[in-house]
Amino acid sequence: MNQRLQMSSRPQSDASDAQPAARSLQNGPLFIVSLWRAGSSLLYALLNKHPDVALMYEADFVLLKPVFLKAASPDWAERWEFLNSSLSRHGLSPNDFPAARNFPEAFEGSHRAYAQRKGAAIWGDKSPHYYDRLTFLAETFPGARFIIVWRDLFQTTSSIVRAAASGSSYFSKSGMPLRAIAGYQTLKKECDSLLAKGVPVCQLNYEDLVSDPASAMTDVCRFLGIPYLDALATIDGADRSATHAGEHHRLLRGNAIVAQSRPDALAPVLRKKIERYHAWYKKLYAGTWPPYPKEAPAVEFPSPLQRITDRVAYRFFRRWDALVELIFCLAPLRLLSRYRQGKAKLRARLASPSLDLKS
Numbered sequence: 001m002n003q004r005l006q007m008s009s010r011p012q013s014d015a016s017d018a019q020p021a022a023r024s025l026q027n028g029p030l031f032i033v034s035l036w037r038a039g040s041s042l043l044y045a046l047l048n049k050h051p052d053v054a055l056m057y058e059a060d061f062v063l064l065k066p067v068f069l070k071a072a073s074p075d076w077a078e079r080w081e082f083l084n085s086s087l088s089r090h091g092l093s094p095n096d097f098p099a100a101r102n103f104p105e106a107f108e109g110s111h112r113a114y115a116q117r118k119g120a121a122i123w124g125d126k127s128p129h130y131y132d133r134l135t136f137l138a139e140t141f142p143g144a145r146f147i148i149v150w151r152d153l154f155q156t157t158s159s160i161v162r163a164a165a166s167g168s169s170y171f172s173k174s175g176m177p178l179r180a181i182a183g184y185q186t187l188k189k190e191c192d193s194l195l196a197k198g199v200p201v202c203q204l205n206y207e208d209l210v211s212d213p214a215s216a217m218t219d220v221c222r223f224l225g226i227p228y229l230d231a232l233a234t235i236d237g238a239d240r241s242a243t244h245a246g247e248h249h250r251l252l253r254g255n256a257i258v259a260q261s262r263p264d265a266l267a268p269v270l271r272k273k274i275e276r277y278h279a280w281y282k283k284l285y286a287g288t289w290p291p292y293p294k295e296a297p298a299v300e301f302p303s304p305l306q307r308i309t310d311r312v313a314y315r316f317f318r319r320w321d322a323l324v325e326l327i328f329c330l331a332p333l334r335l336l337s338r339y340r341q342g343k344a345k346l347r348a349r350l351a352s353p354s355l356d357l358k359s
Helices: 040-047 061-069 076-084 103-118 134-140 153-165 176-196 206-211 213-224 268-284 304-330 333-351
Strands: 005-007 030-033 053-057 122-126 145-150 201-205
Touching (some): 030 134, 076 103, 076 333, 103 134, 134 176, 145 206, 145 213, 153 268, 176 268, 201 206, 201 213
Parallel strands (some): 030 122, 030 145, 053 122, 145 201
C-alpha cells in the first residue's frame, strides 16, 4: 500500500476510464475533511483546479440541519447566506437550485447546482466542521466519498493558536486547542467507522502533500477515477474566491506551496499536553497512527483523570457548539442580525485606540 495514502478496499475506476465531466453529475458527493488548520484548504485549492471537480468551500450546510426540523423552512437559503455568505461566496442565488423539502434535497440541489455551473461531475464540500459527522454524512448520502487530511497535531494546534493571535474571532474561542486534541481522535474513530462499512475513503497526509504535491495529487486523482493533470501540483492559478478573508489564510492566497514548518506558537504546558496525547494515541493504535511525527516522544501518557477531565470538557464545548447551531437555526433572523451587529460594534469599539477605558 502506498505509504502516503490509504484507501478503502472498494475498487476504484481507473483514470483512463474517466469520462468528460460534462456528461453527468456523479451520484454522491465528495467530502474533504480534516481538523481546523490541518491542510484541507490547500487540497481543496489544488483539486478544484481540475475541470471534473467543483467542490464548495466550507459551505457547512450540515450546520443548517436543525432548520428542517420546523414544519416549514422556506428561509433556509437566507439563513445559509447569513451563516457564512455561502451563496454570495460561490456566486449562487436561491433561483439557481430547486426548492427543497428536507435537508438532503437542499444540500444536494445547491451543491449540484454549483458543480453544474462549472460543468464538473464531482460535487460536494470541503469543511473541517464535518470531522465528527462522517458517519451521519455517509448514511444521509449513500454514494458519498471522503478524503481525510491528517496533519501533525503539534502543527495543527500551533496553527490554531497563531490564527487566534492574528485576530480570528473563531479561533479565539475558549477550548479550541482542546477541541483539536480530542477531536483528532474523534476524526480517527469516524474514519475507521467508514472504512469498516466499506465507504470509499482516501487518507492523505498534509506533510506528504506539501513535500511532493505531484505524487499526492496523482494518488487523489486515482482514488477519484479522474486523470491527473500537472497543474494540480501547484497552487498558482487556483480559484480561491470562495475562501474566507483573514490573515490566517495568507499562505493559502499565495502562489506557492510552503513546505517548511511554521514557527511554534505553543505554550510549554500545551506542548507537553500534546506530547502526552500523541504518545497515548501511538500506543492505542500500535504505532500506526498518528502518521506524523512518526516517533512518539518519551513522555508519560495523560493520566486517567486528565483524560476523563479533558473528555468532559470537550463534550461540554461540543454541546455548546450544538446549542449555538440550534439557536441560529430556529431564532428569528431579525434577532440574529441585531445580535451580530451589536457584536461587531462592540469589537470595533474595543479595538479603537481612542477608547477611554475610564469613561
